[in-house]
Amino acid sequence: MSGAANRDAATAQAEALRADALAGLAGAPKTLPCKWLYDAEGCRLFEAITRLPEYYPTRTEVRILQESGPDIAATIGPGAAVVEFGPGDGAKAVQLLGTLQAPAAYLPVDIAPEWLDAAVARVSAAFPGLRVRPVVADFTLPFDLAGRAAGSTTHVGFFPGSTIGNFEPQEAVAFLRRARASLRPGARMLLGADLVKEAAILEAAYDDTAGVTAAFDLNLLARLNREAGANFDLAAFRHEARWNTRLERIEMHLVARHAQSVLVAGHCFRFAAGESIHTESSHKYRPDRLRVLAEAAGWRPVQMWTDPEQLFSVWLLEG
Incomplete structure (x- = not known):
């Protein structure tokens, strides 16, 4: 830019x-x-x-992605373009991309260009041959991904960290609906969601x-x-x-x-x-409530992975 x-x-x-x-x-x-x-x-x-x-969400989600990585990769399939909403420093993207079969591209989306630098640098260093195309956009609003990845590539939205929990429920449905519209038809979404537990x-x-x-x-x-x-x-x-x-x-x-x-x-x-x-x-979500929320946005929950203590969950949704 x-x-x-x-x-x-x-x-x-x-x-x-x-x-x-x-x-x-x-x-x-x-x-x-x-x-x-x-x-x-x-x-x-x-x-x-x-x-x-005290902050269990990150390490627990990382553990789920590590231990369930092969299962997640097999469910997603080869050749996916990963579209990450709010990539942070890109560490979770590196972990996910390392488990996927021949990922086609990485498209981090965030509102400010400088926020994307760390994610782009980390992913590019870890996967030198991977197509990395940052997208400057407010991912809470509709945005265009046209031309950002190969024409036949399947999009996999990636929204980790339980950021979905920062939205009010109706806003979460609206976000998931807009994300589905921004991604290609037939896209999938890998979504992190924190679970209800002791106060x-x-x-x-x-x-x-x-x-x-x-x-x-x-x-x-x-x-x-x-x-x-x-x-x-x-x-x-x-x-x-x-x-x-x-x-x-x-x-x-x-x-x-x-x-x-x-x-x-x-x-x-x-x-x-x-x-x-x-x-x-x-x-914080109970699995039944998260399932209803996803379905209201037009996604079909395919699978949920969690940790032994039931602290956190990672979901695969299909559009």
Whole structure:
């Protein structure tokens, strides 16, 4: 992508961040979309989170992909083009591509060009002959993959990490429906989904004793200060993880330590003591509920793989 195109994408991203912040902070309750947690520092902190002892999802999903890799590869078949939604550093893609039979291409999709660099570099180094074509797009919206892989290649969507849990259920259905439309007819989807479990395990995973998740959450306010003309005092907020039993989701909140006013892009927002900004939800699924959700989006669940402790699941869906 050219320098001018990169600048245009960065400008559009900054405008979208400001618009989302103004809309979310004007609501009741106050919210911010979780996608804005992932600037360069947010990505670095999240990678640190995945290595924490309390944070089981990453290592458990990796274990499933390792132990069930041959079965997954046999079910998918040879010659697939892997389309990864939100690739992170590309580590899981390398693992998946290493198990597949003669993969045809790797197409990582993310909203900001700089976020794709690590995934492209890692996958290209691991598979020098593989066609790697990054796609700059907001994968929560429709996007075009025309011409990105060989004409006869089957697409396999790859959405690991239980990122599906960050969507509200109706939004998850809409995402899966749009993903199906963006992929080729007859595509498949390999989907990671966290499972419902004890609240104590979940709350610890999202509020670790080392404070890394707190730093990750608070970094969103630092980003707003830097990119949206805000003046948040990070010390005036604390991170909190809550298990919502009714909705079966973990919620991350930034809670105001005292009453205060904050400026964002010239707009004033008042906080009462104890009032929070809801920054992320992570829905946990029961297998029956995930199956219903996939079918509502037009996918047919083919197989589910999980770990012995039933902490996490990986699903193969057919379009």
